[in-house]
């Protein structure tokens with residue numbers, strides 16, 4: 011049983027409401043942070059905890075905070091990135107739905123540490139009901155004097171605003187998010203300058219993921235060292251993983267980092283194994299943007315060790331045989347799933363969501379989607395496979411923001427690991443008309459090891 | 462001042478200069494092509510990615526290379542920076558890829574395009590493109606529309622460089638057109654059709670690197686290489702009044718801003734000068750304008766015509 015730092019209280023009835031949350035010890039971290047600690051102490055504590063961004067990149071949060079341009083001539087802002095739209099990732103939604111006060115607690119402490127008096131939560135537009143929940147929780151916090159002027163008599167004031175997005179995945183990228191928050195078109199911009207120097211309204215700004223911020227409260231209560239003792243190596247603490255696909259128990263799980271992937275998939279505490287007694291074929295381990303891995307490579311690293319759920323272990327093997335922890339969207343495929351269809355589906359998503367600014371991403375995602383559509387619908391050619399690899403390679407690394415890479419990796423990795431499925435589609439166009447044609451693809455015995 | 466080395470040539474430039482500007486100071490073949498950056502307009506650049514270069518050493522303090530290719534138009538130089546443009550195969554390959562991306566949805570209708578002969582995309586394709594296409598899917602298609610009484614928009618040809626958006630933002634008092642939708646369905650359009658009407662709106666024609674925005678008063682009148690560019694000026698109370706008149710015999714076929722060797726206008730001009738003064742008597746003629754860019758207009762033509770005895 012791993013420790014549940016974020017989700018320990020989820021099962022308490024009525025935990026969404028302020029009185030119940032407070033009764034369970036909520037907002038004690040705010041009292042401790044604002045009354046007993048200085049902003050520098052808080053940043054030190056977060057640095058000590060080894061907390062890394064949970065939004066996808068895994069950048070150390072304490073380090074990010076220490077980069078903030080602290081000149082007092084401009085206001086500072088904290089922006090909470092709640093634009094969770096990555097296919098496969100639904101952990102922030104779970105957290106905001108069930109523990110809105112945990113997020114607000116984290117926001118107050120983080121804003122205090124960063125010297126911000128205004129804080130925005132940028133919520134994905136489709137989460138309409140969550141906006142209501144958050145606003146209710148914020149109102150309760152105002153009523154109980156944890157927000158507004160002179161919080162707890164310390165002289166520190168903070169306002170939190172919830173801003174709904176308009177349904178664009180790209181607005182999860184931090185610079186696009188800031189543009190969108192200003193009311194402009196959500197186009198990412200070139201970094202540097204980083205938001206820590208020039209962010210919202212050209213003022214120093216920190217953008218953090220919901221889960222990252224929600225973790226700050228517990229870190230203040232338990233102390234950075236204690237938090238750092240959980241986990242493995244540089245991947246400290248716990249992480250929410252949203253598991254979906256052909257597993258017995260889909261859902262959001264809090265795991266201690268360092269848990270072997272095998273245990274996560276097969277233990278009853280978590281995914282509970284593959285549904286209907288089928289075999290495991292592949293896993294996308296960190297949301298649609300990360301490379302897909304076949305069963306044998308996701309369960310063990312190329313060196314034959316068990317693959318663990320940590321930032322480092324996931325990357326082992328580089329791009330040839332590794333993947334990334336990403337945002338923790340864990341999609342599991344059984345032997346009946348068609349990897350071509352899956353790749354086409356992901357690419358369709360990226361084609362739709364590219365902001366369209368840079369040529370490789372705008373044109374390349376559309377190109378890949380059209381070719382994949384043809385292959386999946388029985389009109390592919392043998393040369394299409396190499397064409398896809400070449401287009402993916404030419405998008406990768408040549409764009410403004412990482413969406414271009416995120417669109418290229420799923421295609422490149424699917425072809426690397428499941429080339430025979432693409433070939434099978436091209437050689438057997440007759441199967442492609444059936445919705446369940448994933449079952450019909452004959453796998454050459456040597457090419458793939460099911461688990 | 463900081464020292465930067467581009468393709469083994471060193472130059473001292475002011476702090477904060479972009480790599481592309483430093484390269485333009487050196488001049489010649491090592492200047493990366495630019496399709497979206499426009500030095501006269503603020504905030505342009507970074508989008509088309511044709512100007513990608515490799516930074517082999519970031520600075521003398523931190524000599525590590527930058528992990529990815531960077532857009533030279535939007536990356537400031539640092540002291541001791543070492544940049545590779547045409548000396549790096551990686552850069553040339555990437556540039557080839559970008560040209561391919563820019564062309565897959567382009568209609569390639571140069572034979573009927575008014576921009577042909579002075580089109581940045583044509584030049585770029587000649588220099589960096591490949592002869593055959595690997596793209597077999599359908600191309601984007603839009604109807605050509607009139608935006609205002611002077612400007613024609615062929616969205617098929619647009620490369621989404623945003624220059625026209627910045628022109629409208631920075632030169633006119635109100636921008637009434639913009640980028641709509643996203644991804645490969647992104648298009649330039651007006652908020653209400655036919656409303657681009659402003660003293661300086663005609664500058665989008667000069668800024669547009671391709672034939673997406675063309676001059677309706679010059680539509681299908683002539684191929685540009687049959688015309689003689691002549692510098693001319695007039696007293697104008699709205700703009701500088703310094704233009705290039707494109708003449709055929711004694712007739713002015715069209716007026717544009719004076720473009721420098723990078724294809725950028727020296728100064729923006731107003732719509733009155735551009736569209737409504739097409740008579741010889743409206744202008745003081747200064748003399749032939751030398752078009753320095755490598756394009757079919759200048760293919761050896763004027764240098765030989767003007768100075769037959771030199772060289």
Ligand SMILES: Cc1cc2nc3c(=O)[nH]c(=O)nc-3n(C[C@H](O)[C@H](O)[C@H](O)COP(=O)(O)O)c2cc1C
Nearest residue numbers: 063064065091093094095182183184218219222413
């Ligand atoms: C295309 C794209 C989409 C992104 N979407 C999200 C998102 O939905 N939520 C999120 O927290 N971070 C997202 N990110 C990452 C953010 O840019 C940023 O790194 C993150 O919010 C930083 O927070 P962290 O340090 O707490 O992880 C996205 C990045 C990219 C490139």
Ligand code: SF4
Nearest residue numbers: 365367368371409411
């Ligand atoms: S990579 Fe794609 S999403 Fe990112 S800025 Fe470029 S076009 Fe937009």
Ligand code: SF4
Nearest residue numbers: 619620622623625669
């Ligand atoms: S119309 Fe021309 S200037 Fe405007 S974005 Fe398209 S190519 Fe660029």
Ligand code: FES
Nearest residue numbers: 507509510512534
């Ligand atoms: S000119 Fe630099 S990216 Fe377009």
